[in-house]
Amino acid sequence: MESINNSPYEQGLDQSPANYIPLSPLTFIERSASVWPDQESIVYGTRRYTWSETFKRCRRLASALSNLGIGKNNTVAVILANTPEMVECCFAVPATGAVLNTINIRLDANTIGFILNHGEADCIITDTEFAEPVSIALTQLDRTVPVINVDDTQYHPDGQFIGDLEYEKFLQGGDPEFHWNQVDDEWNAITLNYTSGTTGNPKGVVYHHRGAYLNALSNIVSWSMAKNPRFLWTVPMFHCNGWCFPWTLAAIGGTNICLRKVTAKTIFAAIADEKITHFGGAPIVLNLLINANKDEQRSFEHPVEVMTAAAPPPAATLEAMQHAGFNVTHVYGLTETYGPATLCSWRDEWGQLPIAEQSEKKSRQGVRYHSLEKLAVLDPETMAPVPADGETMGEVMFRGNIVMKGYLKNPEATDAAFAGGWFHSGDLGVMDPDGYIKLKDRSKDIIISGGENISSIEVENVLHSHPCVLVAAVVAKEDAKWGETPCAFVELKPDMKITEQEIILYCREHLAHFKCPHQVIFQELPKTSTGKIQKFKLRDSINQH
């Protein structure tokens, strides 16, 4: 049959401005401003904006930043709470061609300084609440950069300025009719997110416009989101750009309901008063809700969809959320995958199972997002898939358009992460016979005792099912005889009392003996800002190096 090169399908059918436009989530906000100009875009306390207003404010900000000299491949670092300014930066900064570097607001001054230096920040936008660490971090820079201060008098009246630029005045100096250029390449960097770093120096994960566009749409398709949702910001927007939801909401004319402080009381109040339809949060946020006092709770009758991620949710937490009237969808991903990249897609027939089994199903990390083309559990030595038997452990690996461009200025780490043409998550898991994956551990968190692998997550799930336990973590303790043994750290619910021995006995009822903790330590657990438990700190506290 005919030769490929002479094929008529290869001739006179090239890309042109009419039929090829680089994918970018910036096209979403222009659309919502035109389709839903009067629909609420952002609600924050007494401040309320429409999509038409937000689009204008974004154009002003992009214009003002351009006037400052910000343009293609510059870095704009922001240290902001979940306020309207943060939403605006997700559009206005990339609209100038620059890269948005959202920095974790709970970091210490040294780490902020490291990121500003490594990311080569050309401009900083910071909330006055974080003026102290940021001003110290600035002393570590060998150059002067403009600092724009967000002065949130509603919720943080006594903020200190760094320099004299104020966000609202700065924005008012920009042109509300500013016309930003179409992105010239969908592979261009859009944001820079430093890994939250449970170990070592943070690495700078670079996202591109194509991936941000595709994952923003995938959130809608995978989660069956209808237009005009009301989304509560419990996930920090500095974390994986809020799982791409600022762009998702712009695509479907949703409303961002912003909160500076996430507590059970503010969440319940928003659900009841602002008719929240969707929110996301780590299991720790879900625990906040199900353990809330009566005076923090509010009743609600409309359906509320909750996306949970960042740590495997204990089955007990999922069960309690279902009882409380929330419909929880479990997703999983890493900073390197634009946030959620898999979800535990629900099958109708599972609705017939006992609720505990439903939660067991739901606690799995599941199947690939639409925008992730391949999800596999591979033997990292041979790169062969493990059998789909729910038993054989391998490394969870990803391939697709929502895998990062790579780590900034770190080709060795990028190459290692992409070895063999797959992104290596560092998470260990199994493939169930139904094609759903289930995490067993971070590769560094696995406990090897007497030659047997012990999944810390499996032990933690048993601990979480105990009515006295609020949150638990299990790590390896060095042991002369066994090599390692499991050691449990447990944070109890208020007013609960239980002994170490009772906990160990409870575990023996539910686990093989060799998996049970040899020691139980009661204390508050150290956590990252996104609710991940910092196991390295726990390990350091019980092991000698």
Place this chain on the structure above:
Amino acid sequence: MESINNSPYEQGLDQSPANYIPLSPLTFIERSASVWPDQESIVYGTRRYTWSETFKRCRRLASALSNLGIGKNNTVAVILANTPEMVECCFAVPATGAVLNTINIRLDANTIGFILNHGEADCIITDTEFAEPVSIALTQLDRTVPVINVDDTQYHPDGQFIGDLEYEKFLQGGDPEFHWNQVDDEWNAITLNYTSGTTGNPKGVVYHHRGAYLNALSNIVSWSMAKNPRFLWTVPMFHCNGWCFPWTLAAIGGTNICLRKVTAKTIFAAIADEKITHFGGAPIVLNLLINANKDEQRSFEHPVEVMTAAAPPPAATLEAMQHAGFNVTHVYGLTETYGPATLCSWRDEWGQLPIAEQSEKKSRQGVRYHSLEKLAVLDPETMAPVPADGETMGEVMFRGNIVMKGYLKNPEATDAAFAGGWFHSGDLGVMDPDGYIKLKDRSKDIIISGGENISSIEVENVLHSHPCVLVAAVVAKEDAKWGETPCAFVELKPDMKITEQEIILYCREHLAHFKCPHQVIFQELPKTSTGKIQKFKLRDSINQH
């Protein structure tokens, strides 16, 4: 600030197999087969398949076609009704690297022959119902091509074969575990659709994998489709690949309910018995439903979403559909834009308007689809946007990733269509102050009388609001005095009687006098298979050339 070329964002962050995969809707079917293996994929009479089965059948077909020598850039022409085989071809043919050329089943033998020759078909899959014109068309080819016969004994028992290949046997010869290759470039051709051609020779519109992927997702996002919809096939799948819905349904585990014959009775039966949640159709299909006899109608209580396109829906039709319990969304596009490319996105506040005004709003073509980056009404001479005043006419133009690659072997037509970096639709319209477009006419359908432009659609809308009128078309009649005058062709509802003079008087009550028809001819209107009225035939019947 720093130079772009030395930017760290441009170094060591290249595409790799881990982070770049060409977009293709073929990835959707593999996902649904894995996520929803037991969910119904296709229902056709007594035949019922699951996504796991459909994926296997597609792999068998792709394998069998590959064994036949079909591969990259070959053309597989299909002349099929809306049966399961048609759905399978939408995946299996591109999975081999070949291009799927779906041919209108109502074409005459000569036109089919033209298309087979022009598209250089390497293989033909045809339903035995269409054996007669296809076998005549084959005599026009200067080569022999394999013909695979779909022998639908359930609905078309006496079909004649062309040659001796039968679809089911052919498919059984393929490997159900066949592994198809990932598409190597998202710009590769995926399908070839000939324009239905209200004038002149059909042109071959080439789609690519990227556009098919994006419009399949856009259908979901723009129409707020949740997972697992039940979609009734009233739109022919040979038309713009069924507006990309075969791929949409694969993305969200929907069910294709197939019909060989679309009648009011079969549609109502499917809605009631198969619990249809979504279907699409030209206004002519909507008219079928609202004018159905009592014994054709069935009651239903679940919400049914209807997407209408292919001709501007008369406000009266929209109003009657709403009364009948259907929620109609109006979309607009062309073969050149993968089907729907705009929609009349509904604003909540319009729900407060009187129902006639709601229908008026809804009869507009609206705003761009997510996957269409730019929609404009431009002066085709200056390429400047017309004022958004709802009055000034211009040509509707498109720019984006769901504009075709171009016309096959017709660079002149492609260049003309893409002149100035926009796809020229040939449709005339206005931009309303709220940013929604409204079609006024095809450029060749506009009537110029005494120097005044008359929109045939405007006159038709008035005719459609008359209770006796089933369907109407208005065309230009040559006139010695006025240049042209409007002439109306009217098809009455059963048992209705009305005179020419009464129709003209009715128009005068609702239109400026110069816009009213000078003549009214009562007859059945000639239509294309997709419900478009063939105005050129009407014009020819009253004018001398």
